[in-house]
Amino acid sequence: MVESYIPLFVMILVGIIFGASNIVLTEILGPKRSTRTKLSTYESGMEPVKSARERFSVKFYLVAMIFILFDIEIVFMYPWAVQFKELGMYGFVAMILFMVLLFSGYIYVVKKGALKWD
Amino acid sequence: MNLSILITPVIQAAILVNVMLIGAAYMVLAERKVAAWIQNRIGPNRVGPWGLFQSFADVFKLYLKEDIVPAAADKTFHSMAPVISIAVAITAYAIIPWMDNVNIGGTTYTLSMAPNMDVALLVMLAMTSVGVYGIALAGWSSNNKYSLMGGLRSTAQMISYELSMGLSAVGVLMICGSLNLVDIIRYQTEHGWNVFYQPLAFVIFLVTALAETNRAPFDLPEAEPELVGGYHTEYASMKFGLLYLAEYANILASSAIMAVLFLGGWDLIPFVDEIALMGLAPDSLPAVLIGHAALAGKAALLVFVFIWIRWSLPRFRYDQLMNLGWKVLLPLSLANITITGIVLLLMK
Amino acid sequence: MNLDVILFALFAIGAVASAVFTITRRNPVAAAMSLIGHFFMLAGLYLTLHAQFVAVVQVLVYAGAIMVLVVFVIMLLNLGNEQQLTERISMRTTIGTLVAALFAMQVVTGLLARPTGVNTQHADAAMIGATAGIGNALFTTYIFPFEAVSILLLAALIGAVILAKRHLHEGI
Numbered sequence: 098m099v100e101s102y103i104p105l106f107v108m109i110l111v112g113i114i115f116g117a118s119n120i121v122l123t124e125i126l127g128p129k130r131s132t133r134t135k136l137s138t139y140e141s142g143m144e145p146v147k148s149a150r151e152r153f154s155v156k157f158y159l160v161a162m163i164f165i166l167f168d169i170e171i172v173f174m175y176p177w178a179v180q181f182k183e184l185g186m187y188g189f190v191a192m193i194l195f196m197v198l199l200f201s202g203y204i205y206v207v208k209k210g211a212l213k214w215d
Numbered sequence: 216m217n218l219s220i221l222i223t224p225v226i227q228a229a230i231l232v233n234v235m236l237i238g239a240a241y242m243v244l245a246e247r248k249v250a251a252w253i254q255n256r257i258g259p260n261r262v263g264p265w266g267l268f269q270s271f272a273d274v275f276k277l278y279l280k281e282d283i284v285p286a287a288a289d290k291t292f293h294s295m296a297p298v299i300s301i302a303v304a305i306t307a308y309a310i311i312p313w314m315d316n317v318n319i320g321g322t323t324y325t326l327s328m329a330p331n332m333d334v335a336l337l338v339m340l341a342m343t344s345v346g347v348y349g350i351a352l353a354g355w356s357s358n359n360k361y362s363l364m365g366g367l368r369s370t371a372q373m374i375s376y377e378l379s380m381g382l383s384a385v386g387v388l389m390i391c392g393s394l395n396l397v398d399i400i401r402y403q404t405e406h407g408w409n410v411f412y413q414p415l416a417f418v419i420f421l422v423t424a425l426a427e428t429n430r431a432p433f434d435l436p437e438a439e440p441e442l443v444g445g446y447h448t449e450y451a452s453m454k455f456g457l458l459y460l461a462e463y464a465n466i467l468a469s470s471a472i473m474a475v476l477f478l479g480g481w482d483l484i485p486f487v488d489e490i491a492l493m494g495l496a497p498d499s500l501p502a503v504l505i506g507h508a509a510l511a512g513k514a515a516l517l518v519f520v521f522i523w524i525r526w527s528l529p530r531f532r533y534d535q536l537m538n539l540g541w542k543v544l545l546p547l548s549l550a551n552i553t554i555t556g557i558v559l560l561l562m563k
Numbered sequence: 564m565n566l567d568v569i570l571f572a573l574f575a576i577g578a579v580a581s582a583v584f585t586i587t588r589r590n591p592v593a594a595a596m597s598l599i600g601h602f603f604m605l606a607g608l609y610l611t612l613h614a615q616f617v618a619v620v621q622v623l624v625y626a627g628a629i630m631v632l633v634v635f636v637i638m639l640l641n642l643g644n645e646q647q648l649t650e651r652i653s654m655r656t657t658i659g660t661l662v663a664a665l666f667a668m669q670v671v672t673g674l675l676a677r678p679t680g681v682n683t684q685h686a687d688a689a690m691i692g693a694t695a696g697i698g699n700a701l702f703t704t705y706i707f708p709f710e711a712v713s714i715l716l717l718a719a720l721i722g723a724v725i726l727a728k729r730h731l732h733e734g735i
Binding site: 185200 | 229385
């Protein structure tokens with residue numbers, strides 16, 4: 098079984114080697130004439146103000162959290178979908194129950210304005 | 216241990232990397248040519264006949280450019296981000312079943328790289344979700360406000376659309392009953408293409424694929440008027456080249472995946488067993504080559520659609536983009552699953 | 564040596580190395596990236612046990628979803644002076660050392676113990692590990708836990724919104 102995944106491991110390795118070798122190559126081939134101004138952070142020609150590491154809106158975290166929960170829901174759907182024809186009506190009702198509960202959660206999230214961007 | 220199980224994939228990987236490079240090179244050229252055509256210009260025409268070698272000249276130029284890493288940047292992660300992006304993009308090429316097994320003189324040769332993975336489609340989605348880190352790291356490590364904002368926007372956008380992408384694939388799985396891409400193709404050869412049974416899922420998948428690859432109209436991460444270059448503002452030389460290459464490699468990969476999931480993969484004409492009509496065995500060399508050409512042709516067509524959309528539609532606003540993902544596509548794809556389930560149960 | 568053993572060794576070494584990296588890096592982003600690498604190695608270990616579905620879900624959910632949140636938090640919390648985060652020798656270190664010593668003892672006794680001879684896998688391992696097997700098990704034997712998960716997820720969803728709610732209207 099694990100043999101059928103060896104090409105995948107090989108490809109991931111090849112991808113990393115390809116990327117890394119390109120970066121090394123470009124560092125060797127390119128000229129190096131850095132000046133202080135050239136290495137300063139680009140801010141549309143202005144002097145950079147403070148660091149970029151600012152705090153951001155909580156919405157980004159919230160989106161990530163809601164994403165995790167829905168992602169887990171979807172993960173449960175794959176084995177169900179693959180076996181859908183074998184499980185028949187029984188499986189369908191079980192999944193509808195699962196989906197209805199989560200969809201009510203989704204409606205709660207939307208109504209609370211958690212997904213509202215402005 | 217038989218060494219051939221290691222050597223064969225290495226050779227295949229080398230071939231696929233070249234396919235990816237040449238494919239991306241000509242996609243960039245095609246994009247510029249189509250854009251020129253849409254905007255009534257000529258487009259690149261100086262390097263080689265009709266500008267055919269333009270992309271190679273560009274890559275060569277990128278290699279010879281100075282690699283500028285801002286003093287404030289985190290050097291390690293600044294270099295690591297393009298590597299993650301390109302590695303994830305390349306991995307997708309191993310998952311796509313480019314060709315069927317071929318039978319020459321009684322021996323069966325496996326030409327696709329990994330056709331026996333039971334969970335191939337999930338591996339594809341998993342790699343897409345890991346691709347987020349390339350962009351998030353590129354944005355963060357640059358220590359530039361534009362980059363960070365671009366990376367952040369892109370990450371939030373990609374995770375939002377990933378949900379609908381996964382859900383729209385569920386409809387296909389319900390019909391085909393397998394996560395293995397080869398099985399999905401075989402099912403469609405027999406029963407007709409999925410796009411006829413899952414039109415809504417196809418549209419959702421196409422839209423989410425545009426968003427996942429950060430293409431217009433979803434190219435908020437690199438919206439020039441607001442964010443300069445987005446997450447690759449502080450990238451130069453081939454590091455920029457790799458991020459750019461990964462973007463085009465992803466477009467080709469998602470086009471091929473859409474062709475496999477919805478457009479019948481190796482099947483040339485829907486509902487007609489054209490291979491049998493031509494008197495060919497399904498595993499003979501001509502039949503396999505026809506199948507490969509069919510898949511490549513469909514993928515090329517979808518790439519054209521990607522380019523066409525980019526040069527025809529204006530960019531979304533960020534709130535519109537998030538609303539479309541969460542409040543339109545997500546409920547729609549859930550509805551699609553429910554309807555598919557009801558129809559399948561009624562047909563039984 | 565057969566393939567399974569070689570792959571197990573590779574993934575196990577990778578898993579341990581990335582785990583050590585995760586806890587020794589000062590830079591929190593480096594630690595998070597090592598943790599992602601660790602999840603990939605774990606997925607590889609699951610594959611050697613024929614658990615294909617679990618392996619890919621490991622990457623999809625842990626590396627692709629949960630770590631996105633962790634990376635978000637690390638990147639944007641603006642930790643500022645990272646030196647403040649390094650801890651002095653304290654009660655926590657002492658307890659940690661003790662627990663680590665206990666684990667080390669366990670590992671040593673495990674290594675010294677004679678092999679029981681039971682190292683072959685269950686005959687149906689490959690069948691159970693595939694997606695179809697999981698689907699069957701989930702919707703027959705484990706149908707109640709499955710439905711219970713939806714309530715758990717619902718509670719988590721509401722919890723997430725309530726936690727973030729008072730900051731919601733402050734704008735970006």
